[in-house]
Amino acid sequence: MSKKKQEMSQVYLGTSNEFVFGELGGKGKHLSSFLKNLSLTSTSRKSKNLGEDVNSSIYGNMQYGRVLGEELGNGSGGVGGGGSDELLSSPGSPKLRPKLVGRSISMGTSFAFSGSHGDDSTSINLGGGSSGSSQSGVGNNGGPYKHSNLSSSSHLKSHRTHSNTFYKDLDADWDADLNDVRNKKLTSVKQKDNNNNDPSNKSRNSLSLVDSFHPEIGMVSSLPSLPKRKDEKISSASKKQSLDHEDHRAQLEVAKQNQLNSKYSKFYKILKPGNTIDINELRKLSWNGIPQDLRALIWQLLLGYLPTNKLRQSSTLTRKRQEYNEGLRVLTIDFDDVKTTSNTSSSSLINNKDRQIYHQINIDVKRTNPSIKLYGDPQVQKSLRKILYLWAIRHPASGYVQGINDLVTPFFHIFLHNYIWQVQKKAEAMNNPLKESDYEGLFIPGILDENDEIEAQFLKDPQLIHTTLNSLDTSKISPRAWSVIEADTYWSLTRLLETITDNYIHEQPGILRLVGELRDLISKIDLELSKHFEHEGIEYIQFAFRWMNCLLMRELSLDLVVRMWDTYLSETPLGFSHFHIYVCAAFLIKFSGDLKERDFQEILLFLQKPPTASWKEKDIEMMLSEAFIWQSLYKDASAHLRS
Amino acid sequence: MSFPNPVTSVKLVLLGEAAVGKSSLVLRFVSNEFQENKEPTIGAAFLTQKLTIGDRAIKYEIWDTAGQERFASLAPMYYRNAQAALVVYDVTKPASFVKARQWVKELREQASKDITIALVGNKYDLVEDDNEEDLVRKVNVEEGQNLADEEGLLFFETSAKTGYNVKDVFVAIGNKIPEATASGSDTATNQTSGEGRIDLSGGGNFNNATSGCC
């Protein structure tokens, strides 16, 4: 053994026990002791074993397939764990969450999660039948878990209550949708004898309300298993009719629109009548996803930025937007300056802290969402620089931290989209003065301004109707409108970051804590994976640091992140710290089977680029549902362990 | 193994101010690519690359760290067991050279005594066409060379964009890693199954405290 080798292994085996922060990072603080404290207060060796019991007994009593089979009227009876994949991604999945949880607790049959991941290798294997405790029921655990289970099941109960009211509604709608599909189908078959119009066009025209929004967005994600169900219904209704391809597509189209339609109307019922919006109802509904065009409005409500009292909305926003502009006015930064590197001498860079913050923001904004064209636009980059810089100097404890540049983009994206949408809708209304508008009362106050001359031009622009975020010519938007979009983004970002301040202050204790919590959680949910990581020497901080710092935005496409935030924003408290841990757990466990086959290096390489490129909304929704379940099961349990 | 000789592993860490081009250098080395607007690194990124130098096969196990000050407290866990470090600055940005100096100092104080350090002045392509009046270059070659001489570092000016000198840095580091030492360390880590692991808390207390040994 060479000298060098000895040294290396010595270091590795622990002669150097302390983690000393770099001179700039901290004044002699020791990360290892910090982390040790963390782990002492959470999982210990002893409690880990208890954790296994909890896993097996709780999960031993879950039975997704049966529950869902009933819910969806699938009728196929003995749908076991294996069939749950299809069921979980079926049209029922948005409402799956509360029901599944509410019912599953009292089910006596065992269930293996595996099917839901579409791959047996990713099986969570939570002891379906293997523990022998499957009959014992939740209340039968000994020790501290008795308490924790009780509290988690009472926690579940409250969700069940609302699921039974609200989600039953959805069920009823779903039936209505099906009937509608069937009727539409019959009409379109009849009409087909008389003319050759494309049936899908016809059905689209017949739904003017949906037409006025964007039918392509919203619930599309839950469509894949539609045809099957329809086939069943229809063939039982009229056995002789066989469907040709076009009819099939027409049905799909109609079903899609009906579904969207009913989704919109649910939101209207909350948003439109009265002077005060029922925020709790809105949360319940939004948890399962928000239609694109209502998203900006609803996000602002959920964030508490836009008051639920409609009478106060306009004045509040006016004030906030003014505050933003005044905040910018006192700054001495030239936001058009994008060459901070070569224009500034080294001494001023080093001495002037604010200058340095601006420089960092400037270089990061250029590197934000590089794959999306919009974010290469100079105006967009300038807006982001303003928002980020103002936030940074107003929050000196954290200042600007890389990753916050990612977190600002969903808000900016959605609010910019909202502006274009409102202009489009207004233009539409101007062209059809007699038609009553469907979206009245769904505009965020103060976004449009009659006195804005550039906006007046935009309203008349023939290209307006085709404008999307990808094709947007940003020079068509007035400085006034930009500043409104920026202000709303700024305050929304502020609200979000308030909930995770610890993540970005000195030494980032919030992130270290969350990473520790994730590690503990995985050891409860997926002991095998946990052991494998341990065996390979994987440290969670090596891959999960970024998951916390950027809220999985680097792992998922912006569209999917936006969907995820519908749910995060509907959680109370906001889901960006605690609920996020459960989402991270669900995310990691999706790849559990893959990861268990890999060694240290392969694991890290895999987790740096997890294969999410083909992910759809339904994958996100599945993940959110799992996160919800785990939060319900473990939130109180871990609180108990800590005390 | 596809290599006739035992593969020598080199644990390598990249340090340097934000946006000097650490990730771009690694990307050039590992995939021979360049991206104009690469996302800032958060925490650290792990990459590997194999290279044959003469009759030696070397596997680089690379931790590319994040440059922003806020993340600096994470750096020790990545450099502590590193056998080599690339300290990168941007030749158009003097502040980044100041920061490079600090990194060298910290490595000398905190990292393994035999660590091989290469000082790398990146973005050479930007200063190639410099003329007398309007200098884009803000850090002279001599400044870099002097620091390297004082501290006994390898020294290169590179361009991740054009690829200029990039491979040379890694080859020079590979040549500095003695064969016996390097393969020895490989075996050492294999005892605990897995290469390239970085010990975070030192001594693995972090692991043991939480879940015991399996």
Ligand SMILES: Nc1nc2c(ncn2[C@@H]2O[C@H](COP(=O)(O)OP(=O)(O)OP(=O)(O)O)[C@@H](O)[C@H]2O)c(=O)[nH]1
């Ligand atoms: N012209 C030129 N640009 C470069 C070169 N290397 C990197 N860049 C650019 O500099 C910017 C930052 O590069 P990165 O590789 O992300 O820098 P980094 O050091 O990894 O930054 P952090 O991850 O934030 O610490 C990107 O826009 C790169 O395209 C180079 O050799 N020449």
Ligand SMILES: [Mg+2]
């Ligand atoms: Mg980088």
